[in-house]
Amino acid sequence: MSALRKKILKLSKDTYLKEKLGGKQVFLSERQTRIIEYIQSIGYLQNQMFGEVADDVSEDTILRDLTDLMEKGIVKKVGKTKASRYVMV
Numbered sequence: 001m002s003a004l005r006k007k008i009l010k011l012s013k014d015t016y017l018k019e020k021l022g023g024k025q026v027f028l029s030e031r032q033t034r035i036i037e038y039i040q041s042i043g044y045l046q047n048q049m050f051g052e053v054a055d056d057v058s059e060d061t062i063l064r065d066l067t068d069l070m071e072k073g074i075v076k077k078v079g080k081t082k083a084s085r086y087v088m089v
Contacts, residue, residue: 026072031057032065036074036088044078044085 028036031054038053039045045053050062066086069075078085 026074028069029065031062032069035062035065035069035086039075039086039088044087046085047082 034053035045038049042049045066047059050059054062066075066077069086070077073089075086076089078087
């Protein structure tokens with residue numbers, strides 16, 4: 001994928017999020033952005049997939065990022081324990 005196409009895709013995702021959140025600006029870390037991009041491309045994220053998103057950090061770090069995204073109203077948790085999925089709101 002060309003660099004220009006990647007940039008356009010990222011901007012369209014950012015615009016989608018901004019509209020979904022009522023136009024307010026939300027600050028996300030690079031990891032949180034990768035989580036959102038992964039969920040948008042696959043449709044969901046499960047604990048077993050954390051390594052595909054960020055293999056350089058612990059599962060607890062990803063869970064903290066997901067908790068922050070849930071508090072911001074971007075992601076919601078479906079299910080409980082290890083079988084839970086995280087999906088876009």
